[in-house]
Structure formats: C-alpha cells, structure tokens
Amino acid sequence: MAARLMGSWPRPAHGIYRDMLPREVISTGSLLLRPPADGDVQDIVRAFDDPETGRFLPLTPLPYRAEDAVEYLKAAQVKWEGGGAEFAITEGGRYVGSIGVRAPDQWGVTEIGYLVAPWARGRGVAATATRALTDWLFDRGVRRVELQAEVENVASLRVAVKSGFREEGRRREVKLLRDGRYADLITFGRLAHDPGDAEEPYLPFFADGQLTDGVVRLTPMTVDDAVPFNAMMAEEAVAAYSVGPAGTLDDHVRRCRNTGYWWLSGQRIELAIRDAATDAFAGHVQLMQVAPVLGQAMIGYSLVSAYRGRGFMTRAVNLLVDWTFANTALHRVVAGTDESNTASHAVLERAGFTRECRHRQLLPRPDGTRADDIEWLRLRPA
Numbered sequence: 001m002a003a004r005l006m007g008s009w010p011r012p013a014h015g016i017y018r019d020m021l022p023r024e025v026i027s028t029g030s031l032l033l034r035p036p037a038d039g040d041v042q043d044i045v046r047a048f049d050d051p052e053t054g055r056f057l058p059l060t061p062l063p064y065r066a067e068d069a070v071e072y073l074k075a076a077q078v079k080w081e082g083g084g085a086e087f088a089i090t091e092g093g094r095y096v097g098s099i100g101v102r103a104p105d106q107w108g109v110t111e112i113g114y115l116v117a118p119w120a121r122g123r124g125v126a127a128t129a130t131r132a133l134t135d136w137l138f139d140r141g142v143r144r145v146e147l148q149a150e151v152e153n154v155a156s157l158r159v160a161v162k163s164g165f166r167e168e169g170r171r172r173e174v175k176l177l178r179d180g181r182y183a184d185l186i187t188f189g190r191l192a193h194d195p196g197d198a199e200e201p202y203l204p205f206f207a208d209g210q211l212t213d214g215v216v217r218l219t220p221m222t223v224d225d226a227v228p229f230n231a232m233m234a235e236e237a238v239a240a241y242s243v244g245p246a247g248t249l250d251d252h253v254r255r256c257r258n259t260g261y262w263w264l265s266g267q268r269i270e271l272a273i274r275d276a277a278t279d280a281f282a283g284h285v286q287l288m289q290v291a292p293v294l295g296q297a298m299i300g301y302s303l304v305s306a307y308r309g310r311g312f313m314t315r316a317v318n319l320l321v322d323w324t325f326a327n328t329a330l331h332r333v334v335a336g337t338d339e340s341n342t343a344s345h346a347v348l349e350r351a352g353f354t355r356e357c358r359h360r361q362l363l364p365r366p367d368g369t370r371a372d373d374i375e376w377l378r379l380r381p382a
C-alpha cells in the first residue's frame with residue numbers, strides 16, 4: 001500500500017536533483033534579473049544601508065559601506081559556484097533590489113530571499129521578481145521553493161501570498177534580531193504543480209490605514225499600544241468580563257506583534273480605538289473567529305473606564321461592522337456578552353444588533369462560576 005502511494009507522489013524531474021543553476025538573465029515585465037556586478041556597488045550600499053532592511057535582515061552590516069557591498073558581490077559569486085543563484089533586480093538598467101536562492105538540495109528544494117531598495121518599494125517589484133524566479137527554478141527541475149518571513153514583516157508576508165506561495169507554519173523564536181530578541185518566522189512553500197494563484201486576502205487592509213467618524217479613530221493595534229492595552233485589561237470593570245487567564249504585559253506585546261500577520265492571513269483584525277481629538281488610546285475592538293465557510297465573524301471590545309459614557313464604543317462598533325459589510329464577504333457579525341453586562345447590551349442595541357439566543361453557562365468567570373452568554377447578531381444589509 002505504502003509503495004503504491006509513494007509511486008503517486010510527484011518526483012524531481014531528474015529523480016535526485018543534481019543540476020547547477022545556469023547563470024541566465026530573467027526578464028519579467030519591466031524588470032530584468034541578472035547576476036550582480038561591480039557597477040551596482042553604490043546602489044547596493046543605498047539599498048542595504050536602510051533601517052527597514054536592517055530591521056528585517058539582521059545579519060547584514062549596519063551601517064552598510066562600500067566594502068560590505070564588495071564582500072556581498074564576492075559572496076554572490078561563491079553562491080553561484082556552489083549551485084545557488086543571486087540576482088540583481090534591475091529596472092531600466094538600474095539596480096532596484098536583490099533576490100537569490102541557496103543551492104537546491106538533493107530533493108530539489110530551495111529557499112528564496114529578497115530585498116527591494118527603499119526607492120522602489122510598494123509597487124510590486126518583490127512580488128514580480130519572486131514569481132519570475134520561482135517559475136524559472138521550476139523550469140530548471142527544482143520541485144519546491146520555500147520562503148520565510150518574520151511575523152512582523154507584513155510587506156514580506158504579503159509578497160509571499162502575492163507570489164503564489166502557500167502558508168505552511170510558524171517557527172517560533174528562530175531568528176535573532178539586533179536587539180537580542182528572538183522572532184518567529186512564518187514559513188511558506190510553493191510546489192512546481194501548485195496553481196500559484198495570488199489569493200486575495202479575505203480581510204483586506206483599510207484603504208486609508210484607519211477608520212474614523214471624526215470622534216473616534218480605529219487604527220491597527222501595534223506594539224506601541226501594548227502598555228495602555230495591558231493597563232485597560234487589568235481594570236476591574238474590564239477583567240470582570242474577560243474570558244480566560246489575565247495576560248501579562250509580555251503576552252500583550254506578543255499579541256501586538258502578531259496583529260498584521262493575523263489580519264493578512266484572514267484570522268482576525270485587532271484595532272486600537274483612539275480619541276480622534278487627542279489620539280490617546282481609548283480601547284480595543286476586534287473582529288475574530290472568522291469563519292469564511294459560514295460568512296460569519298465575532299466582534300469583541302473593551303473600553304478604558306475614563307472613556308465610558310461618551311458613546312465611543314457604539315461609534316467604534318458601527319465603524320468596524322459597516323466597514324466589514326462593505327469590504328468583506330462576511331454575512332453575519334455576532335457578539336457574545338455576559339448576561340449581566342448591561343452596558344455592553346446597550347452598545348449592541350445602539351449599533352443595530354438584535355438579541356439572537358442564549359448559550360447557557362458558556363462563559364467561565366474569574367470567580368470560578370459560569371455565566372450565560374447572550375448572543376447578538378447584525379446581518380449584512382439586504
């Protein structure tokens with residue numbers, strides 16, 4: 001049985017992979033990928049000597065000087081000689097980035113890495129080059145291409161998805177950063193026989209980076225929000241209705257480092273509610289338990305005590321739910337509330353939710369008792 005199954009698995013084009021990658025030029029759209037050359041040194045220095053490059057490629061020297069670029073060119077040469085590939089991404093003859101792969105292993109598996117110069121970012125250079133290089137590798141008998149991006153590197157995570165890679169897992173605390181912290185990597189893979197389509201995110205990012213009605217502002221929660229978020233969660237009035245163990249500041253910092261990845265991968269949206277007049281952190285609202293197959297998600301929220309009684313949460317819930325129906329395929333947004341949480345019931349009623357059902361003894365309370373959960377619903381407008 002096992003032998004029959006093995007026979008049906010895709011195999012490297014040449015059995016065990018032994019090929020060297022040819023030093024070729026790859027042309028794709030307005031980009032040309034070619035081995036890097038001495039004439040690129042100045043642009044390489046400018047591209048690498050950049051805070052974002054330094055942040056996400058912690059093994060590169062920072063500051064980055066001409067002698068570092070010369071070392072990089074030598075390493076690129078060694079990489080080619082060892083069976084890998086290193087390309088300069090060029091546009092109109094000018095260097096705009098670097099992309100490469102290590103030598104494919106005996107099973108025809110390799111890993112891609114890239115950077116785009118600051119002056120060429122945000123217009124599809126990385127995704128176009130990654131897709132072209134991956135297709136070129138498949139044409140040369142490579143079977144599987146891997147890609148890893150730090151959980152906070154939303155641009156790179158997005159590049160992976162746009163280039164037809166599929167998310168495969170998370171490697172926890174695998175990468176040492178310059179500040180001594182270890183970061184998680186999200187791993188992606190693309191197989192030669194995968195369709196390689198660029199999946200549209202189920203939860204798109206906000207077009208303007210925020211939602212606002214002039215009184216409150218909803219912004220993606222970041223690490224800068226962890227301290228006020230932590231203080232809010234410790235407030236008695238908030239803790240009384242929290243489900244699960246109280247988190248520590250470290251837990252909340254970790255949570256904030258994941259928010260971009262969760263959003264991009266369609267798992268949930270985590271937002272800070274800000275007082276639009278002062279920009280101060282006033283609370284938190286989230287869209288979670290996203291179930292595309294049902295077209296349903298759940299909304300959850302907490303408000304700092306000092307901001308209560310001003311209608312902030314009703315505004316925040318309305319902004320998020322209106323955006324959800326206008327920008328996603330979700331059909332139902334539900335909310336679960338402790339039966340005794342009358343302030344929360346009032347928010348949901350004002351925000352157009354209707355009481356749908358009671359889940360008996362669903363919610364564990366901090367004191368060890370259990371509360372009934374009242375579930376509320378807002379349906380996509382007809």
Ligand SMILES: CC(C)(COP(=O)(O)OP(=O)(O)OC[C@H]1O[C@@H](n2cnc3c(N)ncnc32)[C@H](O)[C@@H]1OP(=O)(O)O)[C@@H](O)C(=O)NCCC(=O)NCCS
Pocket residue numbers: 052053056057114115116117120121122123124125126127128148149150153154155156158159205260
């Ligand atoms: C990651 C990097 C290569 C992306 O290059 P790029 O050419 O700008 O990438 P693309 O334009 O193809 O795609 C970037 C996508 O991320 C999105 N993006 C970028 N920053 C974002 C952010 N902070 N939040 C949400 N989306 C973001 C862009 O909008 C774009 O998506 P879209 O096409 O859907 O709008 C570039 O930022 C870089 O060199 N960073 C430093 C080095 C690095 O991180 N290398 C990768 C290590 S794994």
